[in-house]
Every structure is written in structure tokens, then in C-alpha cells.
Amino acid sequence: MKLGTGEIILILAALLLLFGGKKIPELMRGLGKGMKEFKDASKGEESTASVEKTDKK
Numbered sequence: 459m460k461l462g463t464g465e466i467i468l469i470l471a472a473l474l475l476l477f478g479g480k481k482i483p484e485l486m487r488g489l490g491k492g493m494k495e496f497k498d499a500s501k502g503e504e505s506t507a508s509v510e511k512t513d514k515k
Contacts, residue, residue, distance in 0.1 A: 461469075473482060 477485060
């Protein structure tokens, strides 16, 4: 299920029509922050799990 150039252009055009030019940067900024928080949280879980493993030994 790969997205081609045509599909990406269609999705971007739909986003532009739905949200307008001023709202899209805000949405992308929020999406980026959410992805960063998720990545940081998942790294925190891994480090917590490794600490628990060393504590059990």
C-alpha cells in the first residue's frame, strides 16, 4: 500500500481545502510535538525496563 505522487497531491489539496492555509502549519506543529512526545515516552519506557532488569539481578 504505497502512496504515489498523485495520492499525496490529492491528500494535500484536500487538507488545504478543509483547513485553509493558515491552519495547516499549526496542525503540523502539533503533529510534530505529539510524535516527539511519543518517541520520548517510548524511550523512557525502554530505559525503565532496562533499569528494572538490572535491579532484579
